[in-house]
Amino acid sequence: MDRYLQANRELWDEWTRINYQSDFYKVDAFRAGHSRLRAYEIEEVGPVEGKTLLHLQCHFGLDTLSWARLGATVTGADFSPAGIEQARALAAELSLPATFVCADLYDLPALLPGSFDIVYTSRGVLGWLPDIERWAQVVAHFLKPGGAFYITEIHPFAQVFDDDDGVTELRLRYPYFTTREPLVFKPQGSYADRTARVKAEHEYAWNHSLGEIVSGLATSRLLVEFLHEFTFCEWPVSFLLPSDDGRYRLPPELDGKLPLFFSLRASKPPTAV
Numbered sequence: 001m002d003r004y005l006q007a008n009r010e011l012w013d014e015w016t017r018i019n020y021q022s023d024f025y026k027v028d029a030f031r032a033g034h035s036r037l038r039a040y041e042i043e044e045v046g047p048v049e050g051k052t053l054l055h056l057q058c059h060f061g062l063d064t065l066s067w068a069r070l071g072a073t074v075t076g077a078d079f080s081p082a083g084i085e086q087a088r089a090l091a092a093e094l095s096l097p098a099t100f101v102c103a104d105l106y107d108l109p110a111l112l113p114g115s116f117d118i119v120y121t122s123r124g125v126l127g128w129l130p131d132i133e134r135w136a137q138v139v140a141h142f143l144k145p146g147g148a149f150y151i152t153e154i155h156p157f158a159q160v161f162d163d164d165d166g167v168t169e170l171r172l173r174y175p176y177f178t179t180r181e182p183l184v185f186k187p188q189g190s191y192a193d194r195t196a197r198v199k200a201e202h203e204y205a206w207n208h209s210l211g212e213i214v215s216g217l218a219t220s221r222l223l224v225e226f227l228h229e230f231t232f233c234e235w236p237v238s239f240l241l242p243s244d245d246g247r248y249r250l251p252p253e254l255d256g257k258l259p260l261f262f263s264l265r266a267s268k269p270p271t272a273v
Contacts (some may be wrong), residue, residue: 004204011200012080024192048072051117057125061087136216152263222266229259
C-alpha cells in the first residue's frame with residue numbers, strides 16, 4: 001500500500017505547481033478576497049468565528065484560508081510537501097493566520113496534538129484513501145466532544161460510470177464498493193489543466209460506497225446529523241453538461257434523477273455513547 005501512496009504523493013507534488021497556476025483554482029481571485037467555499041457549505045457548517053478547525057487533505061490551502069477569513073483558527077494537513085509549502089507561503093503573503101502540517105492522513109494522530117471544534121474536508125479527497133474506516137477513526141480522534149465533522153464530496157454512485165474523454169452516455173465501468181487493490185489511471189496532466197505535462201506514470205484511487213462512508217463514521221461513534229444528496233457536480237465530467245450556475249449536471253432528460261454530489265455532517269457526543 002505504501003508504494004501506491006508514495007506514487008500519489010509524488011503526483012500531488014507535481015500537481016501543486018500546475019494547480020496553483022491554473023484557472024481552475026483562480027488564486028489571483030482568492031488574493032483579491034474571493035472565497036473558495038460554496039454557499040451551502042458555509043450554511044451547513046454554521047458559524048466558525050472563534051472556533052478551531054482542522055482541514056484534512058487541504059492541498060495548498062485555499063479552502064483552509066477561506067475558513068480563516070470567516071474567523072476560524074485553522075489548521076490544514078496534507079501529505080504533499082509541495083502543497084504544504086505553497087499553503088504556508090500563501091498564508092504568509094496574505095497575512096492570514098494558519099498552521100499547516102505535512103503528514104499522511106493516517107499518521108496525523110501521532111504527529112498533530114490537540115482536538116478541534118470542527119473537522120472539515122471537501123471535494124475530490126476520499127478517492128485517494130485506501131481505508132475509509134481508518135479515515136473515520138482519524139476524524140473522530142481530532143473532534144472535541146460536542147464538535148462537528150463536515151464533508152462535501154462527489155457521490156460514489158457518480159464514480160461508477162465511464163468518464164473517459166468522449167463518453168457521453170452513462171456506462172457502468174468502475175466498482176461502487178471499496179476494492180483491496182486500487183484503480184489505476186494514467187495521468188493526463190492535472191484535473192485542473194489537462195494540457196500540463198507530468199512525470200508520474202500512474203495515479204491510484206479507491207471508490208467508497210456511501211454506506212461504507214456512513215458506517216465508518218458511525219462505528220467511530222459519531223452521530224450523523226444529515227446526509228444531503230445533490231444533482232450537480234462541482235467539476236466537468238464527460239457525461240455531464242455545464243449549467244448556468246457553473247456546476248455540471250446530467251442531460252435534461254435525466255437531470256434531477258440521479259445523485260452526483262453529497263454533503264454530510266456528523267457530531268461527536270458531549271459524552272461517550
